[in-house]
Amino acid sequence: MSPEPLIRNISDTALWVAMYRAWESERPDAVFRDPYARRLAGQRGEEIMSTMKAARRHAWSYTARTYNFDSFVKEEVDRGADMVIDLAAGLDTRAYRMPLPSSLRWIEIDLPPLFQYKEQILKGERPVCKFEQIPLDLADASARRKVFEQLGRSSKRAIIISEGLLIYLSADEVCALGRDLAAQPPFQRWATDLVSPRLLTMLQRQVGTPLAQAGSPLKFSPEKGPAFFESCGWKTIDVRSMLQTAAKVNRLSWLFRLFARFPDTQGTNPKQIWGGVILLDKLGS
Amino acid sequence: MPRTLLLGLHADRTPARLRMHSKARLSDADRALLRAWAETSGASDVVIPSAP
Numbered sequence: 001m002s003p004e005p006l007i008r009n010i011s012d013t014a015l016w017v018a019m020y021r022a023w024e025s026e027r028p029d030a031v032f033r034d035p036y037a038r039r040l041a042g043q044r045g046e047e048i049m050s051t052m053k054a055a056r057r058h059a060w061s062y063t064a065r066t067y068n069f070d071s072f073v074k075e076e077v078d079r080g081a082d083m084v085i086d087l088a089a090g091l092d093t094r095a096y097r098m099p100l101p102s103s104l105r106w107i108e109i110d111l112p113p114l115f116q117y118k119e120q121i122l123k124g125e126r127p128v129c130k131f132e133q134i135p136l137d138l139a140d141a142s143a144r145r146k147v148f149e150q151l152g153r154s155s156k157r158a159i160i161i162s163e164g165l166l167i168y169l170s171a172d173e174v175c176a177l178g179r180d181l182a183a184q185p186p187f188q189r190w191a192t193d194l195v196s197p198r199l200l201t202m203l204q205r206q207v208g209t210p211l212a213q214a215g216s217p218l219k220f221s222p223e224k225g226p227a228f229f230e231s232c233g234w235k236t237i238d239v240r241s242m243l244q245t246a247a248k249v250n251r252l253s254w255l256f257r258l259f260a261r262f263p264d265t266q267g268t269n270p271k272q273i274w275g276g277v278i279l280l281d282k283l284g285s
Numbered sequence: 286m287p288r289t290l291l292l293g294l295h296a297d298r299t300p301a302r303l304r305m306h307s308k309a310r311l312s313d314a315d316r317a318l319l320r321a322w323a324e325t326s327g328a329s330d331v332v333i334p335s336a337p
Contacts, residue, residue: 057314196325202317274325
């Protein structure tokens with residue numbers, strides 16, 4: 001019998017990402033603190049991280065990614081969002097760890113086994129806002145449209161977040177998801193991470209094999225860059241580079257700090273970005 | 286720490302060329318990252334050999 005693969009399925013990537021959050025949280029100068037991350041990552045998260053050496057070297061990019069998503073969520077809630085829809089939420093703990101208004105509705109959508117695992121680990125912990133989990137396979141377009149319609153009826157202004165999700169989808173799947181989101185009038189903003197085709201190639205070489213073996217190959221990186229989303233009902237209004245964010249929060253070696261002094265994005269509407277988190281606004285809103 | 290590094294910039298400060306000596310003290314993972322950064326940023330002349 002062959003040994004169990006390092007990454008068994010897409011849900012195991014959540015354990016791996018939780019390890020990055022644990023490392024950051026345990027630093028004395030942490031830029032965010034996730035007190036649940038190490039528990040959520042568990043032994044398997046540690047094993048994945050210890051085996052994927054290249055992944056370990058890129059911890060700064062995950063710190064920057066989490067920091068950028070946190071910032072977009074905070075800013076949109078301050079602007080009046082009454083709902084956050086967390087697509088493929090994984091082991092995200094923002095509803096527990098961020099200073100959010102108690103009236104905010106935080107909706108997590110993900111596969112049922114992931115929620116079961118999370119519930120077991122976070123048993124006894126309390127979210128800071130109104131919290132709901134919707135077990136759903138987002139690949140089921142008909143089921144997701146029904147869920148989006150229900151959520152759309154009970155919000156005035158929602159922000160969608162998809163952290164570490166789109167890279168596993170094809171361009172057509174991303175656009176179909178984007179159109180389904182755009183169809184709901186209250187869904188005004190969407191924050192997502194994006195990598196350039198060059199960066200995708202590098203990631204495929206370094207960490208792509210175990211992911212592909214688990215049935216989750218890395219795929220999405222549009223040649224058009226952020227402009228890709230314009231054909232799916234969204235336009236980019238803000239871009240935050242991982243490299244420049246990591247430099248700002250002092251997580252880079254001196255050499256990468258040097259490179260961060262030069263733009264890898266040009267303004268808020270660049271033709272291409274190296275790696276970053278973008279904020280989309282619905283076209284026509 | 287790299288021993289030899291050449292970075293040329295366009296007028297808008299985006300990279301035009303990035304050349305690194307093969308003996309630069311940089312891991313292959315970091316070399317790959319820099320290559321992806323330079324090529325995404327528009328550099329047309331990127332020479333970053335693998336670590337010896």
